[in-house]
Amino acid sequence: MSSTGTIGLYAREIPDEIKSVIKGLDDNTRIAIIVLLLKKSRLSFTQLKDELHIRSNSSLSHHLTILQDGGLIENRVQLGKDKHTSYYTAPNLAIEILRSLFDAILVPSGRPITVAGSSTQTSGAPTSSQTYPPIVRDTSPIPVLIYKQLEGSGVRP
Numbered sequence: 001m002s003s004t005g006t007i008g009l010y011a012r013e014i015p016d017e018i019k020s021v022i023k024g025l026d027d028n029t030r031i032a033i034i035v036l037l038l039k040k041s042r043l044s045f046t047q048l049k050d051e052l053h054i055r056s057n058s059s060l061s062h063h064l065t066i067l068q069d070g071g072l073i074e075n076r077v078q079l080g081k082d083k084h085t086s087y088y089t090a091p092n093l094a095i096e097i098l099r100s101l102f103d104a105i106l107v108p109s110g111r112p113i114t115v116a117g118s119s120t121q122t123s124g125a126p127t128s129s130q131t132y133p134p135i136v137r138d139t140s141p142i143p144v145l146i147y148k149q150l151e152g153s154g155v156r157p
Contacts, residue, residue: 017071021097024070029054030063034072034098037090042076044087064088072097 024030032052037043043051045060054060067073072094078085 020066020070021072022070024067024072027063027066029059030067030072033063033067033088034090034094037073037088038095042087042089044085048088 024034029052033048036048036051040047040051045057045064048054048064049057049060052060064073064075068075071091073088074091076087076089078087
């Protein structure tokens with residue numbers, strides 16, 4: 001059997017749904033989209049494009065499609081009297097996946113977690129960071145980064 005055949009044999013053991021989630025998280029632009037949606041709750045295509053300073057519609061569309069395929073974002077349409085508006089949101093699945101990854105990777109390692117501070121430049125990019133002590137499972141069921149993203153979003157951690 002060729003190496004390609006052997007790789008495919010083993011790779012097929014991971015369901016396509018899991019591969020889609022991994023692909024969705026394997027790009028900084030897509031991670032930024034998820035975090036932004038966790039912070040802002042819902043944004044239109046244009047709002048995402050402007051907030052992230054993405055110039056190309058096709059590039060943003062490509063990233064949104066990959067995130068939707070992985071179930072990491074949803075596109076919802078708000079019906080209006082004269083027009084329909086499309087918004088993107090981060091579903092609970094995205095929160096659960098991120099929570100599980102943080103629990104599995106950061107909690108056992110005992111490493112401190114550093115998250116961007118609230119100080120921002122004109123562009124909205126974080127200018128400082130804050131380091132938190134390692135998360136203890138019993139006292140903090142959700143990682144600090146995700147919890148900070150959900151504060152005020154209406155989603156209960």
